[in-house]
Amino acid sequence: MHQLRALCLLLFVIPSIALAQQGTVSGIVTDAESGDPLPGANVVLSQIRQGAATDLDGRFTIPGVPYGTYTLTVSFIGYRTVEREVSVQSPTTDVSVALMPDYTGLEEVVVTGIASATSKARAEVAVSRIDAEQLQENYAYQDVSQLMNGKITGVSVQPASGNIGGGIRFVMRSSTGLNGDGQPVIYVDGVRIDNAEVEGFGVGGQGVSMLANLNPEDIASIDVLKGPAGAALYGTSGSNGVVLITTKRGQLAGATARPFSVSYKGVYGANSQAREYTKFNAGTPETANAFFRNGLISQHNVAVSGGSNQVRYFASYDKRLEEGHLPNNQQDRQSFRANFEAFPVQNVTIRANTGYTLNEIARPQNDNNIFGYLGNTLLSTTPFFFTDSLAIESIADDQRIQRFVGSADVEWQPLPRLQLRASVGYDGTNLRQDQTYPANLSYSGVVNGERNIYNRTNQQYTYDFNARYSYDITPSLNATTLVGAQAFNRILRTSFFTKQNFSTELIKNIGAGATFIDGDEGFLHAREAGIFAQQEFAFQNRLFATLGLRRDFATAIGSEAAAIYYPKASLAIRIDEFDVLPAAINFLKLRTAYGETGQLPGLLDASRLRWEAEPSGYGAGAVLDFIGNVEIEPERIREIEFGLEAEFLNNIGLETTYYLQSATNSIIDFANVPSSGLTASDVPFNVGEARGWGIETSLSASPLRTRNYGLDLTFIWNYQDNEVRDLGGAQPIYDGFDINVIKEGMPRSAFYTWGTRATFNEDGSYAGPELIPGDEDADGRRFYGIPYPKHNGSFSMNVRFLKNFNLNVLADWQLGGSIFNNTAYFQTLFGANYRRNVLGAQLGLRPFDPDGEDGPEAPIEALEVGSDAYRAAAEEYAGMETSFQGVSTDGNYIEEADFLKLREVSLRYDFTDLIRKYTNDQIRSISFTLSARNLWMTTKYSGADPEVNFDGSRSASRATDFLTLPQPRSIYGSLSITF
C-alpha cells in the first residue's frame, strides 16, 4: 500500500519537474596563470547540488538546471576554490572560470580534530595533509610508510629493517610521553585500525607490519594530528597523535564524457642491495654480498571510478608481488576495494567503504639469530659459522593474512545548520603463520625438524556519533557547537603450537611431528569510550577560537574503569585581514593551541599480583605473571603550540610551529630488586615527568610556472628534543640490553653506558684500556647520544619541463642521532673486526695478515712505540674493547647515525597529448614513469644502513644495528593509463 502511494506520488511529481523551465550551464575552467585548460575540476551548483567534472579540454556542461540564481563553486586540487554567482535565465548559460594555483595549500580542507575540518587558512592547530593521489603519479609505494616519510613536518615514519612488509615506527614530534610504544592511532575512513607489528614465531627480531596490508594506491589523502594540541578530543590513545587515512572516492563524471573512468597502473622493477658489504664491516663480505639478489617488483592495479549526482563509486583491484633483496623475503598482496557514496535526498549522505586484503609475507632469518643470513656471514671470518647455508635458506616462514576494513557512515542534515553523523567501523584480521625447519637439515636446538603454527585473530569495532550545530550569535560572530561520543572495542586471540621430530622433510603437517614442544593461547578484550563537547567561534574572517572537553573511560582489569577529563583550547588570528601588512605578504595567520590527552596504563596494570600456570615436570604450577599497582592512572600529556602560516608574493609559503609537550603522571615501571622475587614484571607507578619541545618548519615555493615549465620546491626542517624530568626517586630504567636509559636529566632512551680509552707505560708503550670516567651516581656510565635525530627533514623538488616531462626528487636527512653498532661489537668478540685486527698488529699485540699467509698483501707491521701513529692506534684500539672490569663497553660502538639519502627520484613522461591525436579521446591520459628509491646515501655510519633496529619497530631497544637487513634500493617503471 505504501509502495503504491509512493508510486502515485512519484508519477504526480515527475511531470511537474519536466514542466519547469530548464537551462544548461556550460563553460571552461582554466589555470589563471598559464591559461591551460584544467581537466577534472569539480563544478557544482551549490543550492541544487548538481554538478559536473571538466573534460580533457577543461569544458563542463550541467544540463537540466531550473531557471534561477545559483552559486557556482569551482574547485580543483592545487587551486584556490572560486565561487561565482550564476543566473540561469536562458536555455544556455556560458561561464568561464580561471583558477589561481594554490601554491601553499591554504585552500585545502584539512582535519583539525575530531569531527572537525576546515581550510588550512582557518585552522587553529598545526595540520599536515598528504595528497596521496599526486604522489602516486610519480611512485608506486610498497606501503604507507614510504608514502608518508619526508612529506610532512613533525612526523617520520621509518621501517625497522629492509624486510619487505616489515615493521614501521612512527616518530611523532618529540615523543614526550614515557609510556606506550609512541605510536599514533590510525583511522582508515573512520575505522580505528590495527597497527601492530606481529612477530609470531621469530626470525631474529623483525615482525610483520599490519599496515603492510593497506594498499597505498587506494589512499586519496592522509591527515595527521601530531600531538595533544590537535588530538585532545580523540582522548586517551591520541597522545601520540592521530593519523587519518581517507581512501579514494568516486568522482563526479563530466557530462560529456562517460559516466565512469577506468584506470590501469602497471609496475615492473627490482629491489637490490643498496650498499655492498666490505671487509671493514663484514667477516666474509663476498659471501654476504652473494646472497643478495634482484628481487622482482610487479604490480597491477585496475580502478573504476565514477558517479552521478545521486551515487558515486570507486572500486579497485590491486596485485603487488614484491621480492626482497634477500632470499626468503617476499610479499604477495591482493587488495580489493569498493567505496560507495549515495545522496538519496538533498540532506542525507550515505557512505560505505570496504577494503579486503589477502597478503602473504615471507620473512628472512636475520638479526639476533644463529640461523641468520647476516649472522653467518658478517660476524666471523669463517662463513656459516653457526648454521649451514642450505639450512638457512631452507627455513620457511610464511604469514598469510586476510583482512577486512569497512565502515558505514550516515550524514543527515535535519535542519540547515544542524548536521548529525553516525558511523560504525570494523577491522578484522586473520593471520596464520607457518614456520618450518626441514627434518633433513641440522639446526641447533631442533631435533629432526620443527614446525611452528601461529594464529592471530584481531577484531576491532569503532563507533562514532556526533552532532554539529552552527548559528550566528551576531551577524559577524558565528558559533558552532559539537557534541559526540566514541566507542572502541577490541578482541585479540592468539594461539600457537610447536612440534619437532619429523621422520621426513617431505611431510610437514604438525601432526607428523613426534615430539610436542610447546603450545599456548592468548586472549585480550579491551574497550574504550569517550564523550566530548566542543564550542567553536569565528569572528568575521579574522579570529577563530575553540574550546573543548572530553571525558574518557577505559577497561582496567582488577580495578574500576579509569576515567579522566581532557580539555583543549585554541585560537587563530588572520593578521592579513587587518590591512596592516605590506603587499608582498598576502596571507599571515598566527595560531596557538593547547590540549591534553593521556596514555592508558596496561590492561592489567591495576591488578596487584597475577599468577599464571607454568607447565613443569611436576605438572602445571602457579608462578607469578604480573605485578601491578591498584592506584595506577593514565599518563597525562599536555601540549601547547604556537605557529604561523604565511604566504609571500602569492607563491612562497612558510609554516612554522613551536610546541612544548609535558608528560606528568607518567607510568614508570619500577623493576623490583630480584631479591624480592617479584620480578615477573616491572611495577607501574605514576611518578614520571618528561618534557619535549621542538620546532617544525616547512618552506615551499613555486618560482616558475609557465605552460611548458614549472618548478616547485619544499624544504622541511624539524628540530625536536626532550628531557626526562622526574622519575619519582626511581633508579634509572634500562632496556633489556642495558643500554638505552630513562634517567632524570637525560633525553628519553639515551644511550648510557661505558667506554674505554688507552693508557700508556712510561716508555710510551700501550698499557691496556681503562674506563673513561663517567657519572659517579651511575657506576661510571656516560651519555653516548640519543637513538633518534635532533634534527631531520627533507628537501623535495618537482620540475615540469618541455610540458610533458616531470622530474620529482625527494632527499631526506637526519642529524644528531646515534646508532649502536652491535654487529661490529660482536665482530670484535669473534675476532673478525678488521680494523681492530689491523690496530692490534700495529701495536705489536698479535700478528695480522689481512689476506692470509698465501695472499699478496704483506702482514701488518708494528708501529714505532711512542710515535704519534702508535699512540693514535692505541687510542683507537682501546676504544674498541667490548668489556672491561665487569661492564660491557657498548659505548665504544655507538656511532653517529647522521645521513642524507636520495630517497625518491622519478621521471615521468605524459603521452596524453601525443596519443590524443590518434585515439579520439578514448584514452584520457597515459604516462610512463621511471622511479627509484634509496638511490644514494651519505653517512658516517660504518654499517650498511643507519636507519635500522634489530628488534623491530616497537621495542624499547632503539637504533641498534645487530645483523639487521639494510633497506634495499628499488628501481621500477610504471605505466598508467586512464580510459
Add this chain to the structure above:
Amino acid sequence: MRRLLTFLASAVLLLSVPACDTFVEDVDDPIDTIGDEQLNDVSQVPFVITGVEARFSTTYGFLTVFAGGLSDELIFDQRVPNATFPTFAEFDSGDIQFANNSNDGLYNDVGELRFFADNLLERIATLEFVGEEEQAIQREAQFVGNFYGGIARYILATYYALTPDQPGGVITTDPDNPGPFLPAADLYSQALEKLEAAKAFASDYQTRVINTLIARIHLFQGNYGAAQTAAAAGLQEGDDPFSSLHSVDNSNYWYVQAGRGRSQFVADFVYKDYVDADPNEAARIPLDPIEGNDGTTFYRQGKYLERTDPIPLVTWQENALILAEIDVRNGSTAPALQRVNEVRASHGIDPLDSVDLDTIALERRKELFTMGLRLVDQRRFDQWHLPAGTWQYLPLTQSERNGNPNLGS
C-alpha cells in the same frame, strides 16, 4: 530551537556517562592469568605447591650448568658448533659482568623460588584446612614451603657474592625497602632453620634428604662434627636420588644449552681422560662426543640425553662421600676407604687401595659430575683453576645493585 538542542545535547552527554562506564567494564576476563586473591582457597593450594616445585626445577637447571661453567668442570669453546653466548664465555673465564643476562635469569629465579616458597607458607597460614584430605595438603604445603625456602637460601649462600671475596646474597621482603646484604653464614643459618622446620612435615625419605643437605651445608662451612651427625641420618645406600623434575616445556637446561639440544658448554677434557684411564668411569661420567668446527672432538655431558631427564640434587653417594671426607679429616682412613669403594661399586668401578683428601676431592669430582658442586670443592680444596682476581662465585646482578640502596659493600 537552540534551547531544545542544548537540552538534548546535555541529556545525551549525561546519559552517556554511566553508559560509557558500563560499556568499558563489560569485557571478558583474561584466560591465562588470575588475581592473587583467587588463590586464597584450599582447593588452589596444590596448584601453588606445584608452582614452587616448578620454579625449583628451572632454578636448579640454570644453577648446575652455570656453576659447572665457572668451575673447571665445563669449558666454553667457540669451535664447538653453536657455542656463541658471550655470557657463557664470561662464566668460563671467571670474568663475569654484573649485567650478564644469563646470570640474571638464574638470580631472578632464585629470588622467585624464595618468594614462592615463603608466600606459600604465608598463604596457608590464612586458610583453614578441614578434614584429613585437606590437612594432608596443608602438611605438604608446609614441607614444600620450608624445604624449598631453605634450598633458595642455601643457593644464595653457596653460589652468590657481592664482591669476589664477599659470598652471600640478599632477601627482600618489602620491595620498597630492599634487604641488606646477608653474608653466606647468615644465609646458611636461615637455610638450616628452614630445613629443620621442613622435617616436621617430611616423610622418612624426605627427612634423610634433608639430613644430607644439612650435612652438605655444615661441610661447606667446615663444621665437620655437625656434618657428620647430620650425614649419619642422611641418605642410605639404595635410596633414590632426590632430583629436579623436567618436562618437554620445562626442559632440563643441560639438554638445552650443554648437551644434545645445544652444546654451548662441553665437559673439560680431563673427564675424557678419566674415562680413558678407566672405561668403567663412563657409568658416572657419560660423555657424548661432538665434532668442532676445526675437526677437534669435544665431549658433551651424556648424563641428560633427553629434555625430560631429572637432575639429582642429592644422592646417597654424596652422603657417603661426605662421611668419608670427615673420616679422612679425622684420620679414620679405613672406614673412609670402605665408603668410597661402596660408592665406586655402585657404578661397577673397581675399588681403590687407599684414600686421602686428594682422593676424596677427585672422587667427588667424578661422582658429583653435573651437580654444580665442583665449584664449591675447588674453593674448599684450594684447587682454583683461573687467575687470581677472577670470580669464584656468581656476582649479585646489576639489577640487584641498581635497585638496592642497602647493599653496602
